[in-house]
Amino acid sequence: MSTSPQNAYPSAVPVGRRTGVRANVFYGKPASSVTTFPGRPVSEVVVPKVALDAISLSYKTTSGERLLALDNISLEVKPGEFLCIVGPSGCGKSTLLHLIAGLQPQTSGKVLVDGAPVSGPGTDRILIFQELGLFPWLTVGGNVEFGMKMKNVHKAEREEKVQYYLRLVHLLKFRDSYIHQLSGGMRQRVALARALATEPDVLLMDEPFAALDAQTRDLLHDELERLWAETGRTIIFVTHNVREAVRLGDRVALMTFRPGRVKQEFSVNLPRPRHIEHTDVARTARNILDCLRDEINKSLEEEYADEKAR
């Protein structure tokens, strides 16, 4: 029998800050949450991993008017934190992730990672797209290897890490399969392994589980929580599902509809591992949902108004 993922790399030390299996030391850099001075509380020392400083984005529509998509958004994400962003569809939450990933420039404001402004894509921030964007011409292994290849990681090391990360998402057997041969949930896990293999400090996830059935989604929630605990990555997770946000996040930021603003932030102080059907999760979600409802109504009204105008 093969060893469990944690034991495969003896440098992974369980610390038990959030769950019993949290490992601070991982491939490469240690998670920055451990770079504290003895005797000082974490919050005083830590520079935010990701900071959005008054981000705005506007663009010209086809009819020529300027549309304000994101309006003066400021957010801070601590190292190792799991932040969920919820909002009605069309509120610009996906766009926000694109900005953090550096795939698109903002109109004004700054995206800071470790205090330094972002000016383009970088492998310290990997985005898992809603449509995944897995490469169909590569095998599962080839997909996971891709980011490392672009970083000029040595062949032997790539081999080893592909194995490691595929085992982590329980897909080692499918290493030589092509993407179209896999189920939706498996593709999802390939995307996760591909992102993790690039060893980003920050993982950006754009409604990654929206298209899955409930059972698969629940399983992947458990796995994502485990991976997060094991790897100590910072995660920014966008979803329209409030329960999912409460199930996963340390904190939930609620966005408004057009222009996108951060309406309110909620800390989720429920013990982990959580379950999406748990009453505490449901209750917390209801609080947030009440707040979100106005925004959903606004977005629906606008849609109907568009229809009437036609």
Next chain:
Amino acid sequence: MKKLAKQIIFYSALLGVWALLAKLRIWPPYLFPPPWGVGHALWDGFADHSFWIGIAVTMKRMLIGYSLSVVLGMILGLAVSSNKFLEETLGGLLVSLQSLPSICWIPLAVLWFGLTEKAILFVVLMGSLLSVTIAMEDGRKQMPKIYGMAGRNLGASGFRLFWFVLLPASLPFVVNGMKQGWAFAWRSLIQAEMIFLSLGLGQLLMMGRDLSDMSQVMAVMILIVILGYMVDGLIFRTMERRLQEKYGLMPA
């Protein structure tokens, strides 16, 4: 198996009707040769090596001309698809030029290059360059944008983004245009050879006409069909199917 049986029956029937019509002598044999006459011409052609030489010369021109047009077409297509100015100017010109039958380039080619190999290659190039260019341009546009974004996200940029992401991502959309380019090149080449009379299958066809040898004319026509079908049906279609399977565009 069933399909093969149907095909055998169909082609036998076709040959039968042909033989019957020839036997009835409605037209004189020098205008309407029987199948065995054409078979004989084929045999003779291969026996005295003239057909072998014709095939070799034609295929060599094809390979050179087509390779050239694929390389140039890809560069041109990429340039047009990645530059707004070029797309709005050169792009339109390319589409309008495609309506020009490639045989129309022959007078120009002859005046520029004389009755030379270069002139033939020029005609072949002009025949297929445009369809390869347009295919590449369309391929780049049809290709889902997500692949480019995912590639950049994972740290690819510049040439490596093109080579490892954009090129493979656009392949299934480009291969159809490459096939079309081949078909255009093939037609242009035979046309050019018929006028230039410098070896090749086109010349063998014209030689048949000059000698009033209808059997040879038909034998060469059959050769051209078989060669064209072999490349299109076997090489390109297999390539296309494999790509579609691998990319999951079609049930494997």
